[in-house]
Amino acid sequence: MKIQQNLLFFLEMETVRICVFLLLFLSQTWAETDELQMVDMKQDVGRDNSKCNITVNFWAELKELRDMVITSKSKIEKLEEEKSELLSRMTTNENKDAQLDAEVEELKKQIAESPKVAFSVGLTDAGQIGPFNTDITLKFSRVLTNFGQAYNTHAGVFTAPLRGVYYFRFTGFSLKFNHWFGVILYHNDKSVSWNGDYNDDVGNASISNGFALELEKGDVVYLVLPSSYVIYDSSSNRTAFSGFLIFPL
Ligand SMILES: *[C@@H]1O[C@H](CO)[C@@H](O)[C@H](O)[C@H]1NC(C)=O
Ligand SMILES: *[C@@H]1O[C@H](CO)[C@@H](O)[C@H](O)[C@H]1NC(C)=O
Ligand SMILES: *[C@@H]1O[C@H](CO)[C@@H](O)[C@H](O)[C@H]1NC(C)=O
Numbered sequence: 001m002k003i004q005q006n007l008l009f010f011l012e013m014e015t016v017r018i019c020v021f022l023l024l025f026l027s028q029t030w031a032e033t034d035e036l037q038m039v040d041m042k043q044d045v046g047r048d049n050s051k052c053n054i055t056v057n058f059w060a061e062l063k064e065l066r067d068m069v070i071t072s073k074s075k076i077e078k079l080e081e082e083k084s085e086l087l088s089r090m091t092t093n094e095n096k097d098a099q100l101d102a103e104v105e106e107l108k109k110q111i112a113e114s115p116k117v118a119f120s121v122g123l124t125d126a127g128q129i130g131p132f133n134t135d136i137t138l139k140f141s142r143v144l145t146n147f148g149q150a151y152n153t154h155a156g157v158f159t160a161p162l163r164g165v166y167y168f169r170f171t172g173f174s175l176k177f178n179h180w181f182g183v184i185l186y187h188n189d190k191s192v193s194w195n196g197d198y199n200d201d202v203g204n205a206s207i208s209n210g211f212a213l214e215l216e217k218g219d220v221v222y223l224v225l226p227s228s229y230v231i232y233d234s235s236s237n238r239t240a241f242s243g244f245l246i247f248p249l
Pocket of ligand 2 (some may be wrong): 053
Protein backbone atom coordinates (compact mmCIF):
# COMPACT_ATOMS: atom_id res chain seq x y z
CA MET A 1 0.00 0.00 0.00
CA LYS A 2 2.83 2.39 0.94
CA ILE A 3 4.77 1.54 -2.21
CA GLN A 4 1.66 2.20 -4.33
CA GLN A 5 1.12 5.58 -2.66
CA ASN A 6 4.76 6.51 -3.25
CA LEU A 7 4.40 5.51 -6.90
CA LEU A 8 1.30 7.68 -7.27
CA PHE A 9 3.13 10.61 -5.71
CA PHE A 10 6.04 10.03 -8.07
CA LEU A 11 3.67 10.01 -11.08
CA GLU A 12 2.09 13.32 -9.99
CA MET A 13 5.52 14.88 -9.54
CA GLU A 14 6.62 13.60 -12.96
CA THR A 15 3.60 15.23 -14.62
CA VAL A 16 4.26 18.54 -12.87
CA ARG A 17 7.95 18.36 -13.75
CA ILE A 18 7.19 17.90 -17.47
CA CYS A 19 4.73 20.82 -17.49
CA VAL A 20 7.17 23.16 -15.73
CA PHE A 21 9.94 22.12 -18.07
CA LEU A 22 7.71 22.82 -21.08
CA LEU A 23 6.73 26.25 -19.77
CA LEU A 24 10.35 27.19 -19.11
CA PHE A 25 11.42 25.96 -22.51
CA LEU A 26 8.60 27.80 -24.26
CA SER A 27 9.23 31.12 -22.53
CA GLN A 28 12.96 30.92 -23.18
CA THR A 29 12.47 30.05 -26.84
CA TRP A 30 9.97 32.85 -27.40
CA ALA A 31 12.33 35.30 -25.71
CA GLU A 32 15.28 34.22 -27.86
CA THR A 33 13.23 34.47 -31.01
CA ASP A 34 12.07 37.98 -30.08
CA GLU A 35 15.66 39.01 -29.40
CA LEU A 36 16.87 37.62 -32.68
CA GLN A 37 14.13 39.40 -34.56
CA MET A 38 14.93 42.67 -32.80
CA VAL A 39 18.65 42.38 -33.63
CA ASP A 40 17.77 41.48 -37.15
CA MET A 41 15.46 44.48 -37.49
CA LYS A 42 18.07 46.89 -36.14
CA GLN A 43 21.30 45.67 -37.74
CA ASP A 44 20.27 43.98 -40.93
CA VAL A 45 17.67 46.28 -42.37
CA GLY A 46 17.47 45.59 -46.06
CA ARG A 47 19.36 42.28 -45.82
CA ASP A 48 16.56 40.02 -46.82
CA ASN A 49 18.72 36.87 -46.55
CA SER A 50 19.33 37.20 -42.78
CA LYS A 51 15.77 38.03 -42.08
CA CYS A 52 14.73 35.06 -44.11
CA ASN A 53 17.26 32.91 -42.22
CA ILE A 54 15.82 33.99 -38.84
CA THR A 55 12.34 33.31 -40.06
CA VAL A 56 13.45 29.83 -41.12
CA ASN A 57 14.99 29.31 -37.66
CA PHE A 58 11.82 30.46 -36.04
CA TRP A 59 9.70 27.97 -37.98
CA ALA A 60 12.20 25.18 -37.36
CA GLU A 61 12.10 25.83 -33.64
CA LEU A 62 8.37 26.07 -33.69
CA LYS A 63 8.24 22.67 -35.35
CA GLU A 64 10.66 21.29 -32.81
CA LEU A 65 8.47 22.70 -30.05
CA ARG A 66 5.37 21.22 -31.58
CA ASP A 67 7.03 17.78 -31.70
CA MET A 68 8.07 18.18 -28.11
CA VAL A 69 4.54 19.08 -27.03
CA ILE A 70 3.21 16.00 -28.83
CA THR A 71 5.81 13.73 -27.17
CA SER A 72 5.11 15.27 -23.76
CA LYS A 73 1.39 14.93 -24.29
CA SER A 74 1.64 11.21 -24.97
CA LYS A 75 4.01 10.83 -22.03
CA ILE A 76 1.51 12.58 -19.74
CA GLU A 77 -1.30 10.41 -21.09
CA LYS A 78 0.75 7.28 -20.34
CA LEU A 79 1.44 8.51 -16.79
CA GLU A 80 -2.25 9.27 -16.28
CA GLU A 81 -3.10 5.74 -17.42
CA GLU A 82 -0.60 4.23 -14.99
CA LYS A 83 -1.96 6.45 -12.24
CA SER A 84 -5.57 5.37 -12.74
CA GLU A 85 -4.49 1.74 -12.97
CA LEU A 86 -2.64 2.06 -9.66
CA LEU A 87 -5.64 3.79 -8.08
CA SER A 88 -7.98 1.01 -9.16
CA ARG A 89 -5.53 -1.61 -7.87
CA MET A 90 -5.40 0.18 -4.51
CA THR A 91 -9.19 0.20 -4.31
CA THR A 92 -9.32 -3.52 -5.16
CA ASN A 93 -6.79 -4.29 -2.42
CA GLU A 94 -8.72 -2.20 0.11
CA ASN A 95 -11.92 -4.08 -0.79
CA LYS A 96 -10.10 -7.42 -0.43
CA ASP A 97 -8.76 -6.39 3.00
CA ALA A 98 -12.24 -5.41 4.15
CA GLN A 99 -13.66 -8.71 2.87
CA LEU A 100 -10.96 -10.72 4.70
CA ASP A 101 -11.59 -8.80 7.93
CA ALA A 102 -15.32 -9.57 7.66
CA GLU A 103 -14.62 -13.28 7.06
CA VAL A 104 -12.29 -13.49 10.08
CA GLU A 105 -14.93 -11.82 12.27
CA GLU A 106 -17.60 -14.23 10.99
CA LEU A 107 -15.37 -17.26 11.75
CA LYS A 108 -14.60 -15.95 15.25
CA LYS A 109 -18.33 -15.55 15.83
CA GLN A 110 -19.06 -19.07 14.55
CA ILE A 111 -16.37 -20.57 16.81
CA ALA A 112 -17.63 -18.63 19.85
CA GLU A 113 -21.22 -19.65 19.17
CA SER A 114 -20.56 -23.28 18.16
CA PRO A 115 -22.00 -25.78 20.66
CA LYS A 116 -19.41 -27.57 22.77
CA VAL A 117 -20.39 -31.16 23.43
CA ALA A 118 -17.91 -33.80 24.69
CA PHE A 119 -17.81 -36.31 27.52
CA SER A 120 -15.63 -39.10 28.88
CA VAL A 121 -16.83 -41.16 31.83
CA GLY A 122 -15.48 -44.17 33.71
CA LEU A 123 -17.95 -46.81 34.91
CA THR A 124 -17.41 -47.38 38.62
CA ASP A 125 -15.02 -48.05 41.47
CA ALA A 126 -17.19 -50.97 42.58
CA GLY A 127 -15.40 -53.75 40.72
CA GLN A 128 -17.58 -56.31 39.00
CA ILE A 129 -21.15 -55.44 37.94
CA GLY A 130 -23.59 -58.28 37.16
CA PRO A 131 -24.68 -60.80 36.30
CA PHE A 132 -28.39 -59.76 36.40
CA ASN A 133 -31.36 -61.64 34.99
CA THR A 134 -32.39 -58.65 32.87
CA ASP A 135 -30.65 -56.05 30.64
CA ILE A 136 -29.64 -52.91 32.56
CA THR A 137 -28.49 -49.48 31.41
CA LEU A 138 -24.94 -48.89 32.65
CA LYS A 139 -24.59 -45.70 34.70
CA PHE A 140 -21.07 -44.40 34.22
CA SER A 141 -20.47 -42.43 37.40
CA ARG A 142 -16.83 -41.29 37.20
CA VAL A 143 -16.82 -38.07 35.18
CA LEU A 144 -13.57 -37.11 33.45
CA THR A 145 -15.17 -34.47 31.19
CA ASN A 146 -18.76 -33.51 30.44
CA PHE A 147 -18.90 -30.37 28.26
CA GLY A 148 -22.49 -29.33 27.69
CA GLN A 149 -23.67 -31.74 30.46
CA ALA A 150 -25.20 -33.94 27.76
CA TYR A 151 -24.25 -37.16 29.58
CA ASN A 152 -26.52 -37.74 32.57
CA THR A 153 -24.68 -39.85 35.21
CA HIS A 154 -27.94 -40.62 37.12
CA ALA A 155 -29.72 -42.05 34.08
CA GLY A 156 -26.58 -43.28 32.30
CA VAL A 157 -27.82 -41.61 29.10
CA PHE A 158 -26.35 -39.15 26.60
CA THR A 159 -28.97 -36.79 25.11
CA ALA A 160 -28.11 -34.91 21.89
CA PRO A 161 -28.54 -31.16 22.57
CA LEU A 162 -28.75 -30.50 18.79
CA ARG A 163 -29.05 -32.30 15.47
CA GLY A 164 -25.64 -33.41 14.25
CA VAL A 165 -23.07 -36.12 13.71
CA TYR A 166 -21.53 -37.43 16.93
CA TYR A 167 -18.76 -39.90 17.62
CA PHE A 168 -19.04 -42.48 20.43
CA ARG A 169 -16.53 -45.01 21.67
CA PHE A 170 -16.31 -47.39 24.61
CA THR A 171 -14.12 -50.04 26.19
CA GLY A 172 -15.45 -52.85 28.40
CA PHE A 173 -13.17 -54.80 30.70
CA SER A 174 -13.40 -58.21 32.36
CA LEU A 175 -11.25 -59.72 35.09
CA LYS A 176 -10.05 -63.30 34.78
CA PHE A 177 -13.35 -64.99 35.55
CA ASN A 178 -15.43 -67.74 33.92
CA HIS A 179 -18.19 -65.52 32.50
CA TRP A 180 -19.60 -63.80 29.48
CA PHE A 181 -18.89 -60.08 29.47
CA GLY A 182 -19.75 -57.19 27.16
CA VAL A 183 -22.05 -54.25 26.35
CA ILE A 184 -24.62 -53.20 23.74
CA LEU A 185 -24.58 -49.67 22.32
CA TYR A 186 -28.06 -48.22 21.86
CA HIS A 187 -29.31 -45.28 19.79
CA ASN A 188 -32.82 -44.58 21.16
CA ASP A 189 -34.43 -48.07 21.32
CA LYS A 190 -32.29 -49.51 18.48
CA SER A 191 -29.06 -51.40 19.17
CA VAL A 192 -26.09 -50.13 17.15
CA SER A 193 -23.52 -52.68 18.16
CA TRP A 194 -23.39 -55.88 20.22
CA ASN A 195 -19.97 -56.49 21.81
CA GLY A 196 -19.47 -59.62 23.92
CA ASP A 197 -16.89 -62.26 24.67
CA TYR A 198 -16.38 -65.22 26.95
CA ASN A 199 -13.59 -64.72 29.47
CA ASP A 200 -12.30 -68.26 29.71
CA ASP A 201 -10.34 -67.76 32.93
CA VAL A 202 -6.98 -67.55 31.12
CA GLY A 203 -6.54 -63.80 31.63
CA ASN A 204 -8.13 -60.33 31.64
CA ALA A 205 -10.05 -59.40 28.52
CA SER A 206 -11.65 -56.32 26.96
CA ILE A 207 -13.91 -55.28 24.13
CA SER A 208 -14.08 -51.88 22.38
CA ASN A 209 -15.81 -50.16 19.50
CA GLY A 210 -16.51 -46.69 18.06
CA PHE A 211 -19.15 -45.17 15.76
CA ALA A 212 -20.09 -41.88 14.12
CA LEU A 213 -23.87 -41.54 14.52
CA GLU A 214 -26.34 -39.09 13.02
CA LEU A 215 -28.57 -37.85 15.84
CA GLU A 216 -31.65 -35.68 15.94
CA LYS A 217 -31.98 -33.18 18.77
CA GLY A 218 -33.17 -35.11 21.85
CA ASP A 219 -31.97 -38.54 20.60
CA VAL A 220 -30.38 -40.69 23.32
CA VAL A 221 -27.30 -42.93 23.27
CA TYR A 222 -26.36 -45.34 26.09
CA LEU A 223 -24.64 -48.64 26.92
CA VAL A 224 -26.52 -51.67 28.17
CA LEU A 225 -25.23 -54.69 30.10
CA PRO A 226 -27.01 -57.76 28.68
CA SER A 227 -28.71 -60.13 31.16
CA SER A 228 -26.37 -62.80 32.59
CA TYR A 229 -23.32 -60.74 31.44
CA VAL A 230 -20.72 -59.07 33.65
CA ILE A 231 -18.48 -56.01 33.30
CA TYR A 232 -15.66 -54.87 35.54
CA ASP A 233 -14.15 -51.54 36.51
CA SER A 234 -12.00 -50.16 39.31
CA SER A 235 -10.42 -46.77 39.85
CA SER A 236 -8.30 -47.47 36.74
CA ASN A 237 -11.12 -46.44 34.30
CA ARG A 238 -10.73 -49.57 32.17
CA THR A 239 -14.43 -49.58 31.32
CA ALA A 240 -15.13 -46.15 29.82
CA PHE A 241 -17.57 -44.35 27.53
CA SER A 242 -16.79 -41.23 25.45
CA GLY A 243 -18.64 -39.12 22.91
CA PHE A 244 -18.44 -35.77 21.18
CA LEU A 245 -20.14 -33.69 18.51
CA ILE A 246 -18.21 -33.83 15.22
CA PHE A 247 -20.40 -31.26 13.43
CA PRO A 248 -23.98 -29.94 13.64
CA LEU A 249 -26.41 -30.59 10.77
C1 LIG B 1 21.56 31.13 -41.49
O1 LIG B 1 21.56 30.36 -40.27
C2 LIG B 1 22.46 29.32 -40.20
C3 LIG B 1 22.25 28.54 -38.92
O2 LIG B 1 21.89 29.35 -37.86
C4 LIG B 1 23.91 29.87 -40.33
O3 LIG B 1 24.82 28.80 -40.31
C5 LIG B 1 24.00 30.68 -41.60
O4 LIG B 1 25.26 31.29 -41.69
C6 LIG B 1 22.91 31.75 -41.71
N1 LIG B 1 22.95 32.43 -43.01
C7 LIG B 1 22.90 33.73 -43.16
C8 LIG B 1 22.90 34.18 -44.54
O5 LIG B 1 22.86 34.50 -42.20
C1 LIG C 1 -6.06 -58.07 35.44
O1 LIG C 1 -6.56 -56.81 35.88
C2 LIG C 1 -6.37 -56.55 37.25
C3 LIG C 1 -7.06 -55.24 37.58
O2 LIG C 1 -6.66 -54.21 36.73
C4 LIG C 1 -4.86 -56.50 37.54
O3 LIG C 1 -4.65 -56.29 38.92
C5 LIG C 1 -4.22 -57.80 37.10
O4 LIG C 1 -2.82 -57.73 37.24
C6 LIG C 1 -4.56 -58.13 35.67
N1 LIG C 1 -4.08 -59.46 35.33
C7 LIG C 1 -3.48 -59.72 34.17
C8 LIG C 1 -3.06 -61.12 33.96
O5 LIG C 1 -3.30 -58.86 33.31
C1 LIG D 1 -10.06 -42.37 36.62
O1 LIG D 1 -10.83 -41.19 36.46
C2 LIG D 1 -10.97 -40.43 37.64
C3 LIG D 1 -11.95 -39.30 37.37
O2 LIG D 1 -11.40 -38.34 36.58
C4 LIG D 1 -9.62 -39.94 38.12
O3 LIG D 1 -9.74 -39.22 39.30
C5 LIG D 1 -8.70 -41.14 38.33
O4 LIG D 1 -7.40 -40.70 38.63
C6 LIG D 1 -8.64 -42.01 37.08
N1 LIG D 1 -7.91 -43.22 37.37
C7 LIG D 1 -6.71 -43.49 36.81
C8 LIG D 1 -6.05 -44.77 37.24
O5 LIG D 1 -6.19 -42.75 36.02
